[in-house]
Amino acid sequence: MKVTLKVWRQKNAKAAGAFKTYTSPELNPNMSFLEMLDVLNEELSNRGEEPIAFDHDCREGICGTCALVINGTPHGPQKGVTTCQTYMRSFKDGDQLVIEPWRAGPFPIIKDLVCDRKSFDRIQQAGGFITVRTGSAPDANSLPVPKEDSDLAMDAAQCIGCGACVAACKNASAMLFVAAKVSHLGLMPQGQPERYRRVKAMVEQMDTEGFGACTVTGSCEAVCPKQISLDFIARLNRDYAVSLLK
């Protein structure tokens, strides 16, 4: 199979970007989307054109590095997977694929399809942790955690910090990301002492970074590769409201 690619090319953060059209080499439907880009990049390099920059690392859907908008949808057409887990069999021979980076103010573009997501780190540095000094922890079984709570916390903890939720949102809101982090820790008994301080600090940092407001359209949930539930945003809102009364 072959596809036509319209790819966003941008030299650096300051330069203006534009779409450039490429015809793919002959492809195998069992290739991953990123392997398709690898093959194209080898071909570009061999004819002296600079390869397309795109972010990737683990290529098994867990590190959260890959971040492409394919035909308008973050991580492409397949639900519940990352870009690296998208395979060419999801497309047809002759398809035109438009490939863009995440577009959001707090994720400035570094080059081509690569953006900078340090704002996510700063939100977590503001309070996304349970304060425990190394060496001071009690025996792990001294604090039983009901399985239902632990399982629900795990559902939230699956967030890989890719930022697709932000890329999908018309307001570039980071609420689903922050909700996942706040819910994971807030659902565990270990997380209770700092529960409200944590949510307040993280929401404030989220606002400082310039992420937009949430209007609960659910576009974030729809593209989340780990299918983090919108319910966690309700939990975040409730905890945040309580934190304001404290």
Place this chain on the structure above:
Amino acid sequence: MATLNSNIPSGPLSQKWENHKFSSKLINPANKRKYKIIVVGAGLAGSSTSATLAELGYEVHNFVFHDSPRRAHSVAAQGGINAAKNYQNDGDSVHRLFYDTIKGGDYRAREANVHRLAEVSVNIIDQCAAQGVPFAREYGGLLDNRSFGGAQVSRTFYARGQTGQQLLLGAYSALNKMIGAGGVISHTHSEMLDLVVVNGHAKGIIVRDLQTGVIHRHSADAIVLATGGYGNVFNLSTYARGSNVTASWRAYKRGATFSNPCYTQIHPTCIPVSGEYQSKLTLMSESLRNDGRIWVPKRKEDAQKAPADIAESDRDYYLERMYSAFGNLAPRDVASRAAKTVCDEGRGIGSTGLGVYLDFAESIKRLGEDKVRERYGNLFSMYHEITNENAYTSPMRIYPAVHYTMGGLWVDYNLMSNLPGLFVLGEANFSDHGANRLGASALMQGLSDGYFVLPSTIATYLSTVKTGGRPGTAIGEFKEAEENVQGFIRRATSGKGSRTPDSFHKQLGKLMWEYCGMARNKAGLEKAIGLISDLREEYRTNLRVLGDSDNWNQQLEKAGRVGDFIELGELMCRDALMREESCGGHFREEYQYTAADSEVQQGIVNAGDVKRRDEQFAFVAAWEFPGSADKAPILNKEPLVYEEVEMGTRSYK
């Protein structure tokens, strides 16, 4: 020759760590903040140690080439983490975990380090649970366990199929706490490209800012490398594409010795290669072997039949047949080699003939599909995404792939390399797994080194360093190291040459897999050394990198890493050639048990199992850079002395 003093404390094995902590010098709290420590890497070892050192009061600078510390490849570990908690009351203990690890490593690990690892394992689980890591739990709210390869007890803690991510998020949250508090300065998108050695001590690093291309010099009182393993030397592996050996390799070229580079772990359960374009092999967690049964057809004529058309009586559950005591839970090296053997016999399945079945039919009958889905659902869906096949209705196809490297920079008991001031943690060092690592032990080692060992042992070095004595970055050693880095960048981007870094990497990977993979022999290794040396020469003259060096340039990053892999590949082959024995993951075809051996006749091992030669090879090989890549590296040896365990024949029958 390098000086290798393992600094193993005296006294009984089980008291060495306690005694060592007590007899080590302490640094007074007011002085700690005067010491600056550079930590490179933020996987389990790097994050946990950065956070802990900062809690203790040191000034810590953490460097990662990723955009965020949370992306390190520890994130991808699926199955679990071992700890000798004995919560299951099934006979586990610190001593048993220690013994299993020593035996699992085929008696090529350092005894004192492994015992410490087993001791510390119990603290790790406490630490992680307190951080809010959502480990799997039983209905009573207490922690759940499962069993893993190479052990007959259930000591593995897990968080669905993503234990690595959850532990890393725990360590990352500890790191974030200290970044937020100002104790750690985080440098992201910063790749270490050289080590600076001043008067024989590691005192700085040279770093390229990947966004701007600017080269920075950083000096410190001690340098910690937690930069992971080097399995990507094979190009195709379960490693992240960005994982590389560059930090370790540049340290080697500055005088740190590199130990046992040929000890590579080939993991038995990965999705087979599908085509030439392949960039990555995906692991299916070893935990699947708890409920999955591995088989191939008995007759090679059946190999291309659909699995459902092969009658039960025509299937060979070869691990259960060959290793009845451990069965499908045989250690990784044993299971991988057995898969290779049946495929070499022509009984491999799938279009390439390089595959075996991992079958859940019986478990689904016994437990129900829902229970299997609860345990392994994410792995089954990952398998489906990649292969477009449903493993609930037909068996998975799997084949071994490169997964971990036991070798790494040489370290003493304090985790310090032979270069004073340079410490090496986690997969990047060599000490704990011998010639084969058991499942669920990598996470344990990363966190043990990071949270508990280094924060204590680093004081033994720092107490000898005068506060305020850190060199400035304007001195000649820094200048020379920066020029070394700049020189490579200039040559790579000069526009000469015609081959991409990727094409070199692919060629190297194929060579390594063929001659230094699951089975090695003298003729093949000698041939590979010649071929790699030619490849190195071509790389020097015919590499081409497009784009410029003062912007984001992934091809330039890759070029440096591939150059290091080529040199490392040659050293791995030399190490494998020198080691005229088989042990763990290192299988030399010349050294295997045959039907004529008494151990086979007595039923202790099978014909074809690895055969060690303890009298000649019970040592750690520590290779020293001879000053030029064109000269042969210098072999140093650290003898392995076993005080507690008798070096026995490793039997899983």
